[in-house]
Structure formats: C-alpha cells, structure tokens
Amino acid sequence: MSDEPSGPVSDDARVPRAVAIIMDGNGRWAEARALTVADGHRAGTKALRRVVEAAIDLGIETLVVYAFSTENWTRPTDEVEDLMELLSETIDGELPDLAKQGVRTRFLGRRDRIEPWLDEKMGALEAETEELDTLNLWIAFDYGGRAEIAHAARRLVEDGVDPAAVDEDTLSARLYAPEMGEIDLLIRTSGELRLSNFLLWEAAYAELVFTDTLWPDFDAADLGAAVQAYAARQRRFGARTRS
Numbered sequence: 001m002s003d004e005p006s007g008p009v010s011d012d013a014r015v016p017r018a019v020a021i022i023m024d025g026n027g028r029w030a031e032a033r034a035l036t037v038a039d040g041h042r043a044g045t046k047a048l049r050r051v052v053e054a055a056i057d058l059g060i061e062t063l064v065v066y067a068f069s070t071e072n073w074t075r076p077t078d079e080v081e082d083l084m085e086l087l088s089e090t091i092d093g094e095l096p097d098l099a100k101q102g103v104r105t106r107f108l109g110r111r112d113r114i115e116p117w118l119d120e121k122m123g124a125l126e127a128e129t130e131e132l133d134t135l136n137l138w139i140a141f142d143y144g145g146r147a148e149i150a151h152a153a154r155r156l157v158e159d160g161v162d163p164a165a166v167d168e169d170t171l172s173a174r175l176y177a178p179e180m181g182e183i184d185l186l187i188r189t190s191g192e193l194r195l196s197n198f199l200l201w202e203a204a205y206a207e208l209v210f211t212d213t214l215w216p217d218f219d220a221a222d223l224g225a226a227v228q229a230y231a232a233r234q235r236r237f238g239a240r241t242r243s
C-alpha cells in the first residue's frame with residue numbers, strides 16, 4: 001500500500017510535509033496550577049488531539065510526536081507508570097476518535113521494554129488504522145535518536161552488508177521507520193532550546209521552531225504560526241543559492 005495520504009494533504013510547498021513536535025512543559029504547566037505532574041501529562045494528551053486535528057486542517061501529511069524518550073525511564077516510577085497508563089487511555093479514548101477522521105497511528109521506538117499488555121494495544125491500534133491515510137501520526141515512545149541509529153548499525157551487521165556498501169541509503173533503510181521520511185519542521189514547546197535525542201537522523205535538515213508556550217496550552221493557532229515561520233524560511237540543504 002502506498003504511504004501517500006489521499007486526504008486533504010497540501011501540495012503547497014509552504015506547508016511542511018512532515019512535522020515533528022517535542023511536547024515539553026507538562027510539568028511546569030501543572031506546577032503553575034498546583035496540579036500533579038500526571039494532570040499536566042493528561043492535559044498534554046488533550047493538546048495532542050487538538051494539534052492532530054489542526055495538522056489535518058493544514059494539510060500536513062505526517063506528524064511525529066515525542067511522548068516518551070529512552071531517558072524518561074529514569075523519571076520517578078509513579079510518573080513512568082502514569083505515562084504508560086495515559087498512553088493506554090489515549091489508545092482507548094482519543095486515538096479511535098482520530099481514526100474516524102482518517103488518522104493512521106504508528107509507534108516509533110523500542111518495543112521490547114514496554115509491558116506486553118500495552119505492546120499488544122499499540123499493535124492493535126496500528127493494525128486497525130493501517131488503511132487510513134488522512135494523516136500519518138507517529139508516536140515516539142521509548143524512543144531515542146542515538147538508540148535508533150545504533151539499531152540501524154546493528155542491522156547492517158546482521159544483514160551482512162559489505163562495509164563498502166554502508167552509506168546513507170543503506171543505513172537509513174534500517175532505521176525504525178524508513179517510510180516516515182525526512183522531517184521538514186521540528187517544533188519544541190516550553191522555551192527549551194534542545195533536540196533531546198529526537199529524530200537525530202531524520203531532522204538533519206529540519207527547520208527548527210521554538211516557542212515559549214507550554215505543551216498543554218499549544219493549539220491550532222500555535223501550529224499555524226510555526227507553519228507560517230517555516231513558510232518564510234529559505235531551505236538550502238547545504239547548497240549556495242546566491243553567487
């Protein structure tokens with residue numbers, strides 16, 4: 001099956017094909033309201049739903065969101081458990097509603113450390129939405145960019161690839177999801193100016209947009225503003241465009 005969505009995807013070059021978001025600031029949002037961190041993450045899931053719907057309206061084809069990093073396992077056990085539970089609730093609650101709007105959901109990252117019951121739910125959602133093509137949603141969960149590149153390197157060795165044949169194409173074909181493609185626009189909320197090990201390979205030439213807005217407050221207008229900033233950029237991919 002082609003990965004090309006047939007939905008309202010835009011062919012306007014000013015609309016990025018693939019957008020990645022580091023959804024940061026749930027904890028600070030909660031703290032400012034004397035709420036728990038879990039409340040902050042729960043508000044983050046509502047923002048995720050809003051933003052997926054806004055991405056459909058803008059004609060974005062692929063959205064990749066950072067929900068749980070390989071480093072997030074070091075957070076307090078309660079918070080890790082809350083995030084696992086929240087993913088489960090999101091699979092039961094928000095994602096089926098998004099599927100009705102044509103959203104195909106897949107997960108990006110390691111699957112061997114996630115509890116079997118959750119892994120099964122993730123797999124079931126992926127299977128249930130595999131024919132949908134209005135928007136490709138990738139949820140990065142137990143994801144790390146370095147781990148992904150190390151995984152690709154391991155697969156090159158396992159596949160017996162001749163060292164002389166190792167290049168960008170043979171390596172990128174062994175990333176977690178080669179069909180996801182390159183990231184055009186990467187957004188990070190909450191004022192932090194870091195990539196935090198997100199999509200190190202795929203975002204090599206992404207345009208970066210940082211906003212002070214905390215993730216639970218991020219909405220369609222914020223996404224629209226980031227896309228407008230992207231549209232105003234001149235992408236050169238390392239080439240010289242002036243003599």
Ligand code: FPP
Binds near residue numbers: 029067068072139
């Ligand atoms: C960073 O904010 C956010 C996370 C580590 C988790 C992101 C998760 C969501 C937005 C919930 C939706 C995801 C699922 C499960 C589908 P932070 O907690 O580091 O914020 P802080 O820097 O203000 O403390």
